[in-house]
Amino acid sequence: MKETAGTRPEFVVVGVLSKPHGIRGELKVYSYAERPESFQEYARLLLSPDQGEHQTAYEVERARVLGRQVILKLKGCDDRNTAETLVGQTLWVGNEELPPLEAGEFYLYELEGKEAVSEDGRHLGQVRRVLTSDTQDLLAIDHQGKEVLVPLVAAFLVSHDATRVVLRLPPGLLEINS
Known part of the structure; x- marks a missing residue:
């Protein structure tokens, strides 16, 4: 995940899974995105417990926004017990999935x-x-x-x-x- 100044990394951190939401495998996300609704556009996320060294890909079934919070449903995460095993993991998205920027905007990375x-x-x-x-x-x-x-x-x-x-x-x- 190393990069040099001025280059675009292959993957970018977009949030962290903060806790389970309900009993059907949904998770609350602490979003780093300025616009949390960006999560509704991601088809796939990578999860990592260790700053990106070991990543596991998940398809996004759905994402909904409640204020600044994102409620995320990942394919294969169908119950609260499974969701609890994912809490604390960092969420990464491929740079090709990042939303386009408006004039004068930039990504923090x-x-x-x-x-x-x-x-x-x-x-x-x-x-x-x-x-x-x-x-x-x-x-x-x-x-x-x-x-x-x-x-x-x-x-x-x-x-x-x-x-x-x-x-x-x-x-x-x-x-x-x-």
Whole structure:
């Protein structure tokens, strides 16, 4: 699953199975997608208990959205006991199944591996990963051997290209993280 900056990975993490839903094998999904309804378009998902090293493919029977939650039914998962064995697994989708983007949009994985620089050109480090949550997405940047977390908000993200992420950070943010 290694990639270099500017390349599109073969598979992308789209969520994690959080708990069973009911007795018929459905599962609640903690979705990383900005638009959870994207799950309704996926024909197949890969499940992995260990960050993608060992993946098992499942056909999607159906997916429905309840607020930010996705209720997912996978082919072959027909009862609560089977669903419970899948809880905690990461969901991956092939990049060919990702929905098309609107103008100005990008996928968060596109930032990973790029050099982070300030608006004035100062090297900040390399973006190692993007952490997602309900409240705030964060860039994890390797800054002078330490991991620095930077909120991924429009006010801080100036631009990005094939190799760099340009950030406008408030004074003291790097020092707070150090």
